[in-house]
Amino acid sequence: MNIGDVAALSGLPAKTIRYYEDIGLVKPLRSANGYRTFRESDAHKLAFLGRSRALGFSIEDCRNLLALYEDEKRASAEVKEIAEQHLKRIDEKIAELKEMRATLAHLVDACAGDHRPDCPILADLATKQKDEEHLKKTA
């Protein structure tokens, strides 16, 4: 298989596949003309990577997951550990975004959004920075 074929199969852009070779995630063979030649197992790995990435795993996580996947003697605990860590990071990110969202929604609500210059959003952005310290100190 050439890179185009495996790209179509895995759903990954050819550029991404070359990059994955670059960083050692896959090791396709080369044919006489210099083209990359992918085996079934390479296509399989790439699909695995695509799926892992889609779940938000970092490249380093993917590398570890792939190694575990290929290790017949792995302990599922190792896989679970990686997944749980990632789950935790996702939860943290969600919490962070929700907090932003709450503040922002509040401000958007308070803003008239008309032709006048008065704007609670700008007022908040302009004043909070010192008030926060103030509040902490005086609280």
Added chain:
Amino acid sequence: MNIGDVAALSGLPAKTIRYYEDIGLVKPLRSANGYRTFRESDAHKLAFLGRSRALGFSIEDCRNLLALYEDEKRASAEVKEIAEQHLKRIDEKIAELKEMRATLAHLVDACAGDHRPDCPILADLATKQKDEEHLKKTA
């Protein structure tokens, strides 16, 4: 004020402040020895930027917000528009993360996490990529 002072005031690292000057967000003066000299208004802007960034606005959003902030004749509608767009992006991101989270939590739950190699997480990562297409085609 030197950069260290304004860094302490705004809570931004000196590196970040230099970067913000680089990309034209602030324009501190220079004293004879080459040191940056920040006015009150610069400190104010930097705090504004810090707060905007903390709410997740992109640098370009920040640039626009800052311009509106300084424009006495702005329409609050313009500010609101930027904030609403950002709110929308946050909501999309949260939705995306929640979907990842759901899948991942499901898999983690199903995994024994012991010394045995059998692992639903790996099984899922290994098979979903083609099944998905399959499902779409055969559905």
Added chain:
DNA sequence: GTTGACCTTCCAGCAAGGGGAAGCCCTAGA
């Protein structure tokens, strides 16, 4: 033989800074 679709490598860049080197500047203390 010549298009046009592939494929190759390399270089540059995105966001939004962080790390660290090499080298001024300024002040305080012995």
Added chain:
DNA sequence: TCTAGGGCTTCCCCTTGCTGGAAGGTCAAC
């Protein structure tokens, strides 16, 4: 007066995970 230290400067590379483009080789079809 010298020296140590801390702060400041510029510069360039590193990060994550790719993406785009330029310059050029290859291959199958017409």
